[in-house]
Structures are given as structure tokens and as C-alpha cells.
Amino acid sequence: MIITYFGTTTLLFDDGKDQILFDAHLTRPSLFRYIFSSAETDHDLVDEKIREHHIDRLRAIFVSHTHHDHVMDAPFIAKRCDALIYGSSSAMNVAKGSDVPDSMLIEFKANETYEVGDFRVTVIPSLHSKPTILNNDLGETIDEPLKQPARLRDYKEGGSYDFYVEAHGKKYMIRPSFNYIENQMDGYEADVLFLGTAGLAKADEETERKFFAETAGKLKPQLIIPLHWDNFFSSLRKPAKGMIPVVEKTEVAFHKLVKYCEANGINCVVQLPLTSIEL
Secondary structure, three states, X not given: OEEEEOOOOOEEEEOOXXXXXXXXXXXXXXXXXXXXXXXXXXXXXXXXXXXXXXXOOEEEEEXXXXXXXHHOOHHHHHHHHOOEXXXXXXXXXXXXXXXXXXHHEEEOOOOOEEEEOOEEEEEEEEXXXXXXXXXXXXOOOOOOOOOOOEEHHHOOOOOEEEEEEEEOOEEEEEEOOOOOOOOOOOOOOOOEEEEEOOOOOOOOHHHHHHHHHHOHHHHOOOEEEEEOOEOOOOOOOOOOOEOOOOOOOHHHHHHHHHHHHHHHOOEEOOOOOOEEEEO
């Protein structure tokens, strides 16, 4: 399996026959635009990345939640690549706002498993990380088609989900947010855990302990790859950066993650945006 990371939580899985995208955010508007203006998909940039990373067999896009940094580019990519969008009712309204045909939309159900080629993807209810000054709309939904350009605050959370991916004898868990539902991972095991760490740096010892116990402790992965550690207000055409320090000290989050992995005999790899790894 070749897995390409595009920053934030956007992952491309490629088994040599089919491709699946988990989340879709390549445009990455600036923080200034987030606060003061509206934005739309950067067609030239997305086309460039589709071409450079040979995204030519894309079958599906699974959307974990509908903040802009997870869903913004899903409609354009779906239409450009003739791929289905799987997501919540809010994700369906993001797609409809960009005139994605109903035939390309699948409103998924929690705890259901969807088969795409040789992939089995189970949708697991999850919790978004705690609200911040930039993100205080948890539980709110997008109830009408959302047309671009749109204010980034119009992309309401719309419910959060994790994805359990089974393919070719391997098991992967994608957990975009730094949070957990107690016992939600019971019964699951994963070879690789993609783990959202935005919020880990500021977590107190008990929150950190419980988070790891309810994620890696339950899943028992051989490898953890952190997600949502990079500054998604910075263009993919610029060098990768950690989160804005006032929001998160990325080096502290990485230190906590590595310390946990070291104590539990788990491998840990930081994958930079626009790089691929074979797992």
C-alpha cells in the first residue's frame, strides 16, 4: 500500500489498482482569509497535485467532518476524478453547493462498512477536539448547499468520524481529532494508526494518559503516524511548518507522542506533506 500525505488529515491510499482519499484539503487558504474574507478551491494547485501524484484511479473520497480543512476540495476533486464522495449530511451539502451530481454522493451511516475495490472502510463515530477561538461550532451542521467562494466559518463541523480501513491483510485506523469516545475502539486492532495530535501539547497528564489508553492502548498498532500537526494555513507550495505556536506547540506534541511510543515499543514516523510511504 502506498500512502501519500497532503498535510492536515488528507491521506491518499493506493493499492496499485484503486485509490481512496480520506479528507480533501489541498487549497489551504491563509489565516487572514479565514478571518476576513471567503475562499474557494484553488483549481490550478489541486490540478497540479493531482498530476504530480498520479491521482488517476481515484474511486472514493471519505470525509471525516466538514470543517474547511477536511472537506473544502472534495467537490472539485470528485468531479475532476469521477470519484464518489462518502460523508455526513453536511458533507453532502458541501458537495451539492458545487453541483456534484447526486449519483456521486453517498451519505454514510455510522458503524457501516463500505467496500471500494479491495478496500473495506468502516465509519466509526468520533469526537472532534475541544473548541478553540478558531473553531467553536462543534455539533453544528451544514443544512443547505454551501456554494464557493464561502467564508471558512461556514464550514460547520457536521459530526466527526474515524475510518477503519482493511485492505490486503493490513488494518489501518485513521483518527483525525485529538479526542476519544470511551471504549469506542474496543474490538478493533490496527497495524498502523494515523493519529490526530492537534491539542496534545496543551493536554494535562490525565487527559494525555486517557487519550493514549483509548487509542493506541486499545488498537495496539505497530506504527503510529501523527496527523493534523502542520500549519494548514500555509500553502503546500511552501515549506511545511508546525501549527501556529499560540494554537499548538508541535514540538511538545511530538515529544509526548514519541515518549509514549518509546515506553510501549511502538514505531513512530512523522510523514511530511507531499511525501509517500509504502506500508
